[in-house]
Amino acid sequence: MKTIGVGIIGFGTVGCGVARLLLEDGDRLAAATGCRPVLKYVCDIDLKRPRPVAVPKELLTDQADRVLADPDVAVVVETVGGATFAVDLMKKALAAGKDVVTANKAALAQRGPELFDAARRAGRSISFEASVAAGIPIIRAIRDGLVANRLTALTGILNGTCNYILTQMSSTGASYAGALAEAQARGYAEADPTLDVSGEDTRHKLAILAGLAFGAEIALDDVYVEGIAGIDPSDIAYGAQLGYVLKLLAIARYVDGAMSLRVHPTFVPAGSPMATVSGVDNAVLVTGHAVGNTFYVGPGAGMMPTASSIVADIIDAGIGRAQLTAQHMAWLAGRRATLPILPLREIRSRYYLQFDVRDQSGVLAAIAGVLGRHKISVASVLQHEPMQPECVPLVITTHEAREGDVAAALEEIQRLPVLAGRMVRIRMLAPNQGARA
Amino acid sequence: MKTIGVGIIGFGTVGCGVARLLLEDGDRLAAATGCRPVLKYVCDIDLKRPRPVAVPKELLTDQADRVLADPDVAVVVETVGGATFAVDLMKKALAAGKDVVTANKAALAQRGPELFDAARRAGRSISFEASVAAGIPIIRAIRDGLVANRLTALTGILNGTCNYILTQMSSTGASYAGALAEAQARGYAEADPTLDVSGEDTRHKLAILAGLAFGAEIALDDVYVEGIAGIDPSDIAYGAQLGYVLKLLAIARYVDGAMSLRVHPTFVPAGSPMATVSGVDNAVLVTGHAVGNTFYVGPGAGMMPTASSIVADIIDAGIGRAQLTAQHMAWLAGRRATLPILPLREIRSRYYLQFDVRDQSGVLAAIAGVLGRHKISVASVLQHEPMQPECVPLVITTHEAREGDVAAALEEIQRLPVLAGRMVRIRMLAPNQGARA
Incomplete structure (x- = not known):
């Protein structure tokens, strides 16, 4: 039976999960896939910290170069994170003839094309199922399962925090600070939660999904972002009275040759599948011209769900599919389109x-x-x-209106003497905008 | 660029959809995948009937042998259906060195291993994403995306009819006959709806999914089946009052080395994602030891959703991934387990x-x-x-109870003089049995 040597670089939570799956499930994986993944190294600069998995001492190293130099390592799992050292490491691994598997959304969102090009030059692959929505095989769904479709929309809950x-604010009436x-x-949240609650993490993930779905080169700045820190529980309560649930949505639309890419709090209809996605789960609704709507839900974070996707990518590289994917699929193989971005003021939404x-x-x-003077029609x-x-x-x-008209109307209302306090604007998803699977 | 010749055998609804995608989207597919699928033949014994797609006359033939003999045909799409002629056809195509793509759930559920073995002997592949849940890429999710998991449960809505x-009975109070x-x-239903409403179609699909998920040899008779024809609207209404929605569920569980495989009407909690799957949509909840629960929803039938999955399989064969999959994955490569079936009386459920x-x-x-004498505890x-x-x-x-105990209790109650009319037993899904993604 074919074996495939694996070196994990980055012994944090996710690295631990991957090591555990490879150590505990090696025989089962070999039987299921005809390819035995063998853990060769676990590398980290800090090997002293206690970890939730027992890795044999002889596999531990603090020398990444040792991993990259070993011809028995066929796949390097990069679980270091960040868009600097980790990117250099992945490029070195590719140049050394290794296939790379990563969960690093920051690196892919900011320097994805550079990494894909490095993989192509080396004749190797870089796989990243775990970078978006952790355990949900959403990359494969978009890249392989729905490949026959011209994809027109992605709508997702991509940040579990x-x-x-x-969800807590909705179900208990808690304040943002309390939740x-x-x-x-x-x-479920870091001591410094900024990356999550600002929407920045969701932005990274949307850039990856939309790049893959539309076959396009996407800069992070192309994605408009609003976080959840300003949300008041009263708005969640009023929304509930109207039959809506508040979610931080990542939205990508392909409209008349342009892309609309945005992350913002959004009311979704209470009866829709998206509204049932609660707690730390993630979800993605994918719309294609042939298939219509398909909807994917699952754990968006966590040691073992993330490891589940990384090990799937290791197997893909082990049996040779990942390399074929890297050579053929437009976004990975260097055939990327440059599409205009629809300005935010031109989007149409309910409010x-x-x-x-x-x-x-x-x-x-x-x-x-x-x-009314700004052509905005009241719905309720x-x-x-x-x-x-x-x-x-x-x-x-409101019924569907142009964002620029709403902004102009709100600026005018802001100056009315009847306004006594705050003014809030939250976008709403209409059922026909993809709230239903 | 690589091209791949495609012959469609069976020019019904699904064959029309595949022909349309290949004829209309050839350039886009080539750009997206680096592999151009080229339609070489559309074959049917009846070429006169009007169809919703215009296929160039020179591609039409009523001679399947002509398709199989042409060395320019690399992939044969079998959309004939049934488990006799179609199986012979697929085996001939494999023996002639073609890769096969099919949506034929009856053939796969009844003669899958025979087909996989024929593919292995020929060194080719047989792909069948469209055979279960049409447009949802659920085969790839189970086979590739979740391959790192020991899968323990599948719970699905697999029949759109x-x-x-x-859904109609729930939302309008209609009778079964009216709906x-x-x-x-x-x-949405055939003139003779037996195959759908009896649960037999769902049984075929569950046999395929469970075989793949558990890597096991499954006979159709291993799957217990109850259809929906006896459902009374009053039971749907009482269930709604208790907070439940009625669905025909396909359930596969791996419990202590045995499989429980069954299809029956089931009450699911109204707030769960499964309950939001309405109309002709399908859904599958997949549970794995590493990933936990992942949930997939989308169109379970229809010309273009089915064609979406078939064309994805054509691309997979075209770029060479399907062949690697067929060689490696246990269920396809002939490494199938024989697992005992948990008798129905031994299952535990709420009722x-x-x-x-x-x-x-x-x-x-x-x-x-x-x-109480049968150890069945009342919940409400x-x-x-x-x-x-x-x-x-x-x-x-009831709270969770053993099916055999419930059957014995009902037999006893049936003889009580207080019983004045019908007696109904419908299984219920508890939230911890996988109603949540």
Whole structure:
């Protein structure tokens, strides 16, 4: 039977998961795939820290060069992270004739084409199923299973931390700060949660998925991003009254030859599959011209779900499929399109608008008047009887409107004397925009 | 660029979809995959019938042997259907050195191993993404994306006709006959719907998925099956009052070295992702030891969703991945396990029980007494005030119990004088049995 030597560089949580699967499940993997993955090295600069997996001492090293120089290593698993040292390491591994498997979304989102080109020059492959939505085989679904389709839309929940926080706020009425603290206590959020809650992590993942789906070169700056830190529990509660659930969505649309790429809090209809994705789960809705909508849900993070995808990529390299994929598929093989980006002001969406207004006559007429002059049509209005007359929450949802018109209307409403406090704008997903699988 | 000649045998709905994709999207497919699929033949015994796609006359033939004899045909798409002529055809195509792509679930469920062995002897591949859940790339998810996992459970909605009928009954209160007539009027059900509503079609698909997931040899008779024809709208309504939605589920479990394989109407919790799968959509929840739960939803039938998966398989054969898959993966490469089947009486499930009883004292005590003696614990009771005292519907749900115990208890209750009419038993999915992704 064919064997394939594996060197793991980066002995953190994910590296531990990969080592555990290879050590504990080697026989089963060999029987299932006709190819035995053999762990040759686990490399890290810090080998002293306690780990949740027992790796035989002779496999441990702090010398990455030793891993790269060993001809018995056919696949290098890069679980270091970051877009500098890790990228150099992957390029060295490729140049040394190794196939590379990685979960590194930052490296792929920022320097993916450079890495793919290095793989092509070396005649090797770089596989990255674990970089987006951890355990969900979404890269394979888009790249292989749906390859016959012209893909027109991706809509995803790609960050488990944010989804956990929003789920907690929805189900318990917790504040953002309270839900974040809970997420930190459970290990679902970092001590510094900025990368997750700012939407930046989701942005990385959307850049990868959209690049693959549209076969396009995408710069991170092409992706508009809004995080969840400003979300008030009252908006989640008003949304619930209207039949909507708040999610941080990653959205990619291919419209008339241009791409709309964005990450922002979004209300999704409560009955839709996307609304049922709770806690740290991730989900992606993929729309293609032949297949229609397909929907994928699963764990978006975690040691073993991430390792599940990395080991699948190791097997793919071991039996030779990864190399064929790298040679053929447009985005990986260097045939990438440059597509224009649809400016944010040109997108069309439904909107949830919330205004703190004074309880006096003519308020609704004034606000509705501004909206009407900007060609924004009101879909529903929610105003409860006032508790404090000086500050009444008014909620308006709109039919589909142009983002630029909404921005102009809000700027005008901001100057109205009836406005007594905050003004909130949250985009909404209409059922026909892909909320249903 | 590499080109790959394709011969379609069977010019029905699915064959039309494949022809359309290849004829209309050839350039795009070539650019995306580095491999140009070229339609060489469309073969059918009846070429006169009008079709929804215009195939150039010179590609049409009624001689399957001509397709098999042409060295320019590298891939044969079998869209004839059935487990006799089609199987012979696929074996001839493999022997002639062609790779085969098929959507034929009957052939694979009944004679899969025979076909895989023929492919192995010929050094070719047989791919069948379209045979289960049409457009959802569920075969690739199980075979490639989740290959690192010991898979322990599959739970699926695999028949769009049944799901449409049950969705209609739930949302409109229609009778089974009414919903079936509606499905037939919309083209979602055949004039003779037996294959679908009996659960037989779902059984075929479960046999394929479970064989692949567990790497096992599965006979159709190993799969217990109950269809939906006996479902009464009142049970759907009582289930809804208790927070459950009725689905025809395909269930495969790997428990202590044995397989439990079954198809039956099942109540799933209303808030679960599975409950949101409506109309003709299909869905599969896959559980693995490393990844946990992943969930897949999409179109389970239709010309273009099915063609989407077939063309993905053509590309896989064209770039050489399908052959590597066929050589390596246990179920395809002839390394199939023989696993015992857990007898139905030994499964554990929750149960929905409905009894038409007389409105007299002691009824509940009598029934609950029988259940208790058989170690069946009551979870909830639903009994509305009687409209007709001679026949009151009593609904009882149970905690997890052994099927054999429930059967024995029901046999005993059947003989009680308090029973005035029908007695219904429907299995329920508990959240911990995989209702959540």
